[in-house]
Amino acid sequence: MNAIIEHDRGALQAAGPNPGGEVLLSIRNLNKSFGGLKVTNDVSLDLRAGIVTTLVGPNGAGKTTLFNQITGHLVPESGDILWRGQSVVGKKHFQISRMGIARTFQDLRLFNHMTVEENVLTVMEPTSWIWQPGGRAARNERREKVQAILKRTGLAAKAHTRAIDLAYAERKFLSMARIMAADAKIWLLDEPASGLDRSSYELFLDLLRTEVKKGVTVCIIEHNLDIVVGISDRIAFLDQGKLLADGLPEVVLKDPHLAAIYFGDQNT
Numbered sequence: 001m002n003a004i005i006e007h008d009r010g011a012l013q014a015a016g017p018n019p020g021g022e023v024l025l026s027i028r029n030l031n032k033s034f035g036g037l038k039v040t041n042d043v044s045l046d047l048r049a050g051i052v053t054t055l056v057g058p059n060g061a062g063k064t065t066l067f068n069q070i071t072g073h074l075v076p077e078s079g080d081i082l083w084r085g086q087s088v089v090g091k092k093h094f095q096i097s098r099m100g101i102a103r104t105f106q107d108l109r110l111f112n113h114m115t116v117e118e119n120v121l122t123v124m125e126p127t128s129w130i131w132q133p134g135g136r137a138a139r140n141e142r143r144e145k146v147q148a149i150l151k152r153t154g155l156a157a158k159a160h161t162r163a164i165d166l167a168y169a170e171r172k173f174l175s176m177a178r179i180m181a182a183d184a185k186i187w188l189l190d191e192p193a194s195g196l197d198r199s200s201y202e203l204f205l206d207l208l209r210t211e212v213k214k215g216v217t218v219c220i221i222e223h224n225l226d227i228v229v230g231i232s233d234r235i236a237f238l239d240q241g242k243l244l245a246d247g248l249p250e251v252v253l254k255d256p257h258l259a260a261i262y263f264g265d266q267n268t
């Protein structure tokens, strides 16, 4: 199967509560290889405002590599990535992050020996000195913002705990807290729910839904199909670097050919 399955481009507009708005991020004919291995093969995909798009595909399909190109951690060989119409290709990852594109990593990449609060503060703009006009108010505002984010992510009581001393789920929430503090418009989350216990997962879902309602756009890499069904407005299916489908979850996940690829039977 070489062509993208155009399951539902029209149906998206009638898809119910969260059809998605303008295209915020547009990936156009993207290509990337490692040696002889093509890991992004002419991928075109739009991420629309206010919806959750999930990247699904077998191990090695090229999902993380796609994230890495969006965030400037890898440079594509050809093609383009447009953020609100402006190309981000060639920009440094910190520049892309400042434009409003933030991500989490599978390995989280926290500052292990800093406290939770310090980890969050590192992604926020520095405030003015306290003696400068508005300095005190700005610092109070910043402190309140950090407290609110830690409360939302269940980390309020751990503000002064070092990241390395947190439980696994708490570390995952800290990585989410950091992108919340950065005021990112689009969140790229690499397996954010893996390894979460039930109550942490509920908190994660609640956080995600609240932020999406507020207008955040989310793209998630996820393997667990129960989670995929629970959170996705849209699914993009990748295999061996190619985008094989881009559509509504109930349609993409029912495709027998994609299911065969996902579960390992390539002969179907």
Ligand SMILES: Nc1ncnc2c1ncn2[C@@H]1O[C@H](COP(=O)(O)OP(=O)(O)OP(=O)(O)O)[C@@H](O)[C@H]1O
Binding pocket: 034, 039, 057, 058, 059, 060, 061, 062, 063, 064, 065, 066
């Ligand atoms: N820096 C690199 N150098 C060489 N090969 C790489 C590099 N990064 C990734 N790859 C290879 O590119 C392919 C795609 O990897 P990628 O991590 O993007 O897949 P994925 O879909 O995210 O997989 P998973 O679901 O297992 O995390 C794999 O074959 C991987 O081994």
